[in-house]
Structures are given as C-alpha cells and as structure tokens.
Amino acid sequence: MDQESTNILTVDGLNVSYGNFQAVQNVSFDVRKGEIFGLLGPNGAGKTSTLSAIEGLLKPQSGAIIVDGNNAKEKPLHARASLGVQLQSTSFQPELYVVEVLQLYAGIYGVPLSKDTLTAMLKDINLEDSATKKFGQLSGGQQQRVSLLIATIHNPRLVLLDEPTSGLDPQSRRQLWERIEAIREKGNAVLLTTHSMEEAEAVCDRIAIIDHGKVIIIDTPQAIIDKYRNDPEVISVSRRGKITLEDVFIALTGKAIRA
Ligand SMILES: Nc1ncnc2c1ncn2[C@@H]1O[C@H](COP(=O)(O)OP(=O)(O)O)[C@@H](O)[C@H]1O
Ligand SMILES: [Mg+2]
Numbered sequence: 001m002d003q004e005s006t007n008i009l010t011v012d013g014l015n016v017s018y019g020n021f022q023a024v025q026n027v028s029f030d031v032r033k034g035e036i037f038g039l040l041g042p043n044g045a046g047k048t049s050t051l052s053a054i055e056g057l058l059k060p061q062s063g064a065i066i067v068d069g070n071n072a073k074e075k076p077l078h079a080r081a082s083l084g085v086q087l088q089s090t091s092f093q094p095e096l097y098v099v100e101v102l103q104l105y106a107g108i109y110g111v112p113l114s115k116d117t118l119t120a121m122l123k124d125i126n127l128e129d130s131a132t133k134k135f136g137q138l139s140g141g142q143q144q145r146v147s148l149l150i151a152t153i154h155n156p157r158l159v160l161l162d163e164p165t166s167g168l169d170p171q172s173r174r175q176l177w178e179r180i181e182a183i184r185e186k187g188n189a190v191l192l193t194t195h196s197m198e199e200a201e202a203v204c205d206r207i208a209i210i211d212h213g214k215v216i217i218i219d220t221p222q223a224i225i226d227k228y229r230n231d232p233e234v235i236s237v238s239r240r241g242k243i244t245l246e247d248v249f250i251a252l253t254g255k256a257i258r259a
Contacts, residue, residue, distance in 0.1 A: 008033045008158045008189045014063035016049045023049040025213040031191050036184050038204035039193045043258040046213040047193040051160050055085050068157050084156035086147050088163050094136025101135050109154040141172030161192040177203045197246035211253045221245050
C-alpha cells in the first residue's frame with residue numbers, strides 16, 4: 001500500500017509560532033490506520049501546540065497536515081470531519097446534566113441519539129446511574145469517560161487525546177487504556193500525548209519523543225529502548241539495573257525540570 005492509503009494522518013514540516021517564539025519546529029510524523037501513536041515530551045515540548053494545529057484551532061506558520069487524504073489547508077472541513085478531539089482541559093458546563101451534555105454534542109456532530117442508544121452509551125461507560133447527575137458532580141475519572149465518549153460519539157477515523165489519563169487513579173487509567181485500545185480495535189486510530197512512559201509502553205504502537213518543539217526520535221517503544229540500551233548516558237541514568245523507556249527519555253531530553 002502507498003502512504004496515502006496507510007496513513008490516516010500526515011504531518012510534514014510543521015511550524016507553529018506564538019509571536020516571535022517558535023513552539024513547534026519542523027515537526028514531521030505520520031499516524032497509520034489502526035494505530036495508537038503517542039507524542040511524548042516534557043512540559044512545554046510543543047505537544048498541545050502540535051495537536052491544536054492538527055485540530056485547526058491554531059494556524060500553523062507553515063507545514064502540511066493531511067487527515068484521511070484531505071489537506072487541512074485546502075479542505076479544512078473535510079479534514080476536521082474525520083477527527084474526534086479531547087482537549088487537554090476539557091470541561092463541559094458543570095451545571096448541565098450528563099444526558100444533556102451527550103445530547104448537546106450528539107446534536108453538534110449530527111449523530112441521532114435515541115433513548116435506547118443513550119442508555120446503552122451510559123451503560124458502556126459505567127454511568128448508567130449517573131445520567132441525572134450534573135457533569136460537575138462527577139469524579140475526575142467519570143468526567144474523563146464522558147469526554148472520551150463525546151470525542152468518539154461520531155465514530156471518527158482519528159481520535160486526538162491530549163494527556164487523557166493525567167490525574168487519574170490506576171484503576172481509571174487502566175480502564176481508559178482499554179477504551180483507547182477499543183478505538184483501535186474498531187479500525188480507527190488514536191494520537192495521544194502523555195508524559196507517562198509507562199503509558200507509552202503500555203498502549204502506544206509507536207511514539208515520537210519531542211522536546212523544545214523538535215522531534216528527537218520516532219519508533220516503537222521497544223525499538224527505542226533497544227537502540228539506546230548500551231548508550232553510556234542511558235546506563236548512567238538507569239535505576240536498579242534495568243533500562244526503561246523513561247531512562248532513554250531522560251537521557252535524550254535532559255534531567256532539568258521544566259516549568
Ligand atoms: N498561547 C500561547 N502563547 C505563547 N506561548 C505559548 C502559548 N501556548 C503555548 N505556548 C508556549 O509554547 C511552548 C509549547 O507549549 P505546549 O504546546 O502547550 O507544550 P506541551 O503541550 O508539550 O506542554 C511552551 O513553551 C509554551 O509556554
Ligand atoms: Mg500540553
């Protein structure tokens with residue numbers, strides 16, 4: 001198959017600036033159909049800026065973004081129609097009831113939602129008893145489940161998730177990983193950002209490590225570990241004698257703490 005038919009997303013030479021500050025510098029990667037792809041980087045690396053450009057929420061300085069064969073510059077509506085988006089800090093109106101939030105977004109996406117469908121959806125995210133609760137009354141994990149459901153309510157070909165599991169307890173995180181894998185099982189693709197190496201190793205088929213707006217390496221988590229296994233810097237930062245993805249990440253991005 002050629003690239004056009006295997007890729008659901010192609011990002012080529014992307015540059016994003018805020019005034020004089022260039023937050024994303026010549027970033028290129030692709031996400032293949034049926035793949036979970038992770039963008040990994042410390043705070044401020046440029047992950048959200050990259051996603052925002054793909055989502056059409058900010059205009060890149062230059063570079064091509066092609067979603068499901070549609071160039072985002074030439075056919076922005078076609079490109080966006082293939083996307084499902086969960087923003088880094090999604091917060092729906094806290095005073096709306098859960099059913100109202102779902103009905104609102106189903107309406108926006110033009111997805112018909114019968115009472116039975118709605119009940120089945122709520123059951124699927126273990127919130128059948130919370131339909132009459134207000135969004136603001138849900139726990140963090142419950143809110144995340146609702147926002148993932150909304151991001152995928154129109155069965156998009158590519159789902160973009162910005163730090164979907166940050167702040168979740170281990171049980172909620174595991175469950176969310178399964179939901180993310182279920183998207184892949186349907187044949188759709190996921191592009192997520194994280195700074196959890198454990199998460200990247202657990203769910204991502206391939207990852208790109210980015211820092212200071214630039215891609216450092218793209219490969220499978222295992223291939224990245226194997227490539228740097230004997231690197232003296234990686235060995236020097238490793239703990240308890242076992243080389244992990246986090247060791248490679250720290251060696252590649254440095255030990256300095258980011259704001
Ligand atoms: N609206 C903005 N105006 C100016 N600078 C911004 C803006 N948004 C992000 N930045 C800067 O761009 C860089 C990348 O930010 P971001 O894409 O949010 O990183 P990440 O999501 O990887 O933490 C950071 O240095 C951040 O401070
Ligand atoms: Mg971010």
